[in-house]
Amino acid sequence: MKPKILIVEDEPSITDTIQYALETDGFDTVALSSGTAVIPLLSQDPVDLIVLDIGLPDINGLELCKTIRKAHDIPIIFLTARADEIDRVVGLEIGADDYLTKPFSPRELSARVKAVLRRTRRASPSTMSAPGFKVDESKRRISYFDKILDLSHYEFKILKTFIRRPGHVYSRDRLMDLVWEEPETSMDRTVDTHIKNIRAKLKTVKPDVDPIVTHRGMGYSLKEEL
Numbered sequence: 001m002k003p004k005i006l007i008v009e010d011e012p013s014i015t016d017t018i019q020y021a022l023e024t025d026g027f028d029t030v031a032l033s034s035g036t037a038v039i040p041l042l043s044q045d046p047v048d049l050i051v052l053d054i055g056l057p058d059i060n061g062l063e064l065c066k067t068i069r070k071a072h073d074i075p076i077i078f079l080t081a082r083a084d085e086i087d088r089v090v091g092l093e094i095g096a097d098d099y100l101t102k103p104f105s106p107r108e109l110s111a112r113v114k115a116v117l118r119r120t121r122r123a124s125p126s127t128m129s130a131p132g133f134k135v136d137e138s139k140r141r142i143s144y145f146d147k148i149l150d151l152s153h154y155e156f157k158i159l160k161t162f163i164r165r166p167g168h169v170y171s172r173d174r175l176m177d178l179v180w181e182e183p184e185t186s187m188d189r190t191v192d193t194h195i196k197n198i199r200a201k202l203k204t205v206k207p208d209v210d211p212i213v214t215h216r217g218m219g220y221s222l223k224e225e226l
């Protein structure tokens with residue numbers, strides 16, 4: 001499958017050149033000319049990388065990036081026309097993956113896109129994954145269909161346990177041993193409650209999918225395939 005790149009840029013001539021260069025290099029592209037349309041699009045249509053102009057008519061690209069980062073784990077390359085914006089872009093506060101100053105060559109942009117994708121994908125062996133899921137251990141984050149889940153301490157541990165071995169059935173006792181600091185103080189019911197909460201959170205991302213399987217009298221597992 002071709003990686004899909006979202007281009008957010010209000011100057012049509014720049015969008016056209018970028019789209020041409022990226023599609024020539026084997027990428028799928030989708031383009032938006034305003035910032036407010038980005039979040040609704042991402043919730044429906046996951047993309048692999050975003051090329052984001054800072055000078056958008058409706059919202060500042062840096063602010064938009066912060067909003068995107070709250071819910072999505074997608075690499076972002078900034079486009080800027082102003083040298084004074086670069087300091088903020090490279091600052092840790094925003095966490096850009098790369099940036100280009102206008103005017104830039106579309107070939108250069110395409111090369112940067114490839115490099116960022118290579119870098120972010122190479123990082124993934126250290127992260128665990130199961131169909132639909134990705135665990136970022138260093139950030140203690142689990143994303144589900146590219147949406148970062150807002151999980152409690154125990155929910156994170158339970159889900160991470162499942163993701164490590166999709167298909168494996170974990171009994172309630174085993175889950176408690178694995179994730180609870182003091183298993184003897186907890187009850188089976190607590191495991192069920194946490195599973196119920198996790199399921200509810202997953203459902204807000206994909207209402208029609210339930211990746212957790214209940215095995216009557218045995219426990220729970222994560223589906224090997226969705």
Ligand code: CA
Pocket residue numbers: 009010011053054055056057
């Ligand atoms: Ca602009």
